[in-house]
Structures are given as structure tokens and as C-alpha cells.
Amino acid sequence: MHKSLNGGCYCGKIRYEISSDDIVVVHCHCSNCRRSVGGPFVTWAVVSVKDLNYIGEKPTIHITETKRERGFCKDCGSSISYHKIGEDTIDITVGTFDDPNAVTPSKHIWDRRRIPWVKMEDGLPHYTEWSIGSDPIENYDK
Numbered sequence: 001m002h003k004s005l006n007g008g009c010y011c012g013k014i015r016y017e018i019s020s021d022d023i024v025v026v027h028c029h030c031s032n033c034r035r036s037v038g039g040p041f042v043t044w045a046v047v048s049v050k051d052l053n054y055i056g057e058k059p060t061i062h063i064t065e066t067k068r069e070r071g072f073c074k075d076c077g078s079s080i081s082y083h084k085i086g087e088d089t090i091d092i093t094v095g096t097f098d099d100p101n102a103v104t105p106s107k108h109i110w111d112r113r114r115i116p117w118v119k120m121e122d123g124l125p126h127y128t129e130w131s132i133g134s135d136p137i138e139n140y141d142k
């Protein structure tokens with residue numbers, strides 16, 4: 001099935017379209033995402049760079065000490081993207097989707113940084129840090 005997903009920032013100057021068959025959606029509890037976006041955790045859609053098209057303005061990029069590009073709207077401040085320089089995927093904030101319910105999260109990452117009062121009984125696996133090459137936590141602190 002071929003999906004097309006649209007979204008944009010709060011003020012509407014940045015609009016994007018994602019065309020992809022393959023979107024992984026994760027809840028990230030790391031402290032960098034938390035502070036960057038200003039929420040208790042961030043839900044990201046991981047998409048191929050080639051499947052993302054901006055319509056109108058592109059996000060302003062803040063490059064972090066660890067060479068991550070965090071994109072945001074310079075006018076309204078919405079957090080839009082996260083990209084590790086050199087990788088062929090980019091993460092987009094599901095909170096800026098026109099229809100966040102069009103995608104389904106599959107896991108929680110960086111659980112060791114999760115705020116204890118964030119409790120989501122969604123049955124999804126929790127990973128201590130990144131999920132690639134590691135096993136989910138058996139009995140995480142609910």
C-alpha cells in the first residue's frame with residue numbers, strides 16, 4: 001500500500017509530504033528530544049530522506065554537539081525533524097502530522113531516560129536505549 005502523509009508547522013509556513021511504504025514510528029524518551037521539543041517524550045516517524053518533500057519553506061537547522069540536525073520553524077518554533085548527518089533516514093515529529101492517527105507507533109526507545117510519570121500501557125516493547133541490536137526490557141518500571 002502506498003501512503004502519502006502531509007503535515008506542517010504551527011504557523012503553516014513549513015509544509016511537507018511523506019510518500020513511503022515503510023514508516024517506523026517510535027516514542028523516544030531521551031532527554032535531548034525532550035528538551036528540544038519541549039514535551040515529556042517525542043513520537044518520531046522514521047522515513048527515508050528521499051521520501052520527504054518540503055512544500056514552501058524548509059525548517060531552520062540547529063546542529064547539535066553530536067552532529068545531529070534538529071529542524072524547526074524559525075517563525076513559530078514547531079519542532080519538525082531530527083537527522084543524523086550522513087544517514088539516509090530523517091525523523092519527523094508525528095505531532096506535526098495533519099493526521100497523527102494515520103501511523104501506528106511500534107516501540108519505545110531510551111526508556112532509561114523516561115520520566116517515571118510517563119506510563120503508557122500500550123503493550124509496545126521498551127528499549128533501554130536504541131532498539132537496533134538490542135532486546136526490549138522484560139519488566140520495565142511501569
Ligand SMILES: [Zn+2]
Binds near residue numbers: 013076077078
Ligand atoms: Zn511555523
Ligand SMILES: [Zn+2]
Binds near residue numbers: 028
Ligand atoms: Zn530522542
